[in-house]
Amino acid sequence: EVQLVQSGAEVKKPGESLKISCKGSGYGFSDYWIAWIRQVPGKGLEYMGSIHPRDFDTRYNPSFQGQVTFSVDRSIDTAYLQWVSLKTSDTAIYYCARSATVTTQLTFWGQGTSVNVSS
């Protein structure tokens, strides 16, 4: 069974750093792209970008370029989304999802990680 299991909820202060994770199982982790999607509470979905675990090819949505960093640790089939300095506007639920290519559907989704940034 394909699963993407994300790390738990986070409560942070503005200016702090954060790295959340997405662990894949039940499939060849290096064979599929991992996308990150943001959902502000009560709002819609925003695609942040994708990373391919095999060669670390990374595609950022220009709206998020420079604001976040994607990474992967192939040894533990885990993808990461990282912030160096959080803002209150980063408060959202972050989902990871799997796709065959950058231009194919997001077939499987993680359960989401809630990030609350507040002073």
Next chain:
Amino acid sequence: VLTQSPGTLSLSPGDRATVSCRASQRVDSAYLAWLQQKAGQAPRLLMYATSYRATGTPDRFSGSLSGADFTLTITRLAPEDSATYFCQQYGNFPPTFGQGTKLEIK
């Protein structure tokens, strides 16, 4: 930009629901998906390439394209269909989502 209508739909069990998604620029039918998000849950892929059901999607769900309007149709509504439905295009980078249509089952 993908614009969905209506924003909210309130229907009864057994009814038929129709959700529309209009793209401001051309979207190839091979690159349009529908996602279902139930309250407190992650989105789930429902349909892809306009009319193909994802694994586990009941055949009460169907998708179509007419001109620039993509449509998700749900027949014989059941209480478990209560959710927010999003369209998504993934043919043009970056992929984008519609703003969502909330379906309430009375």
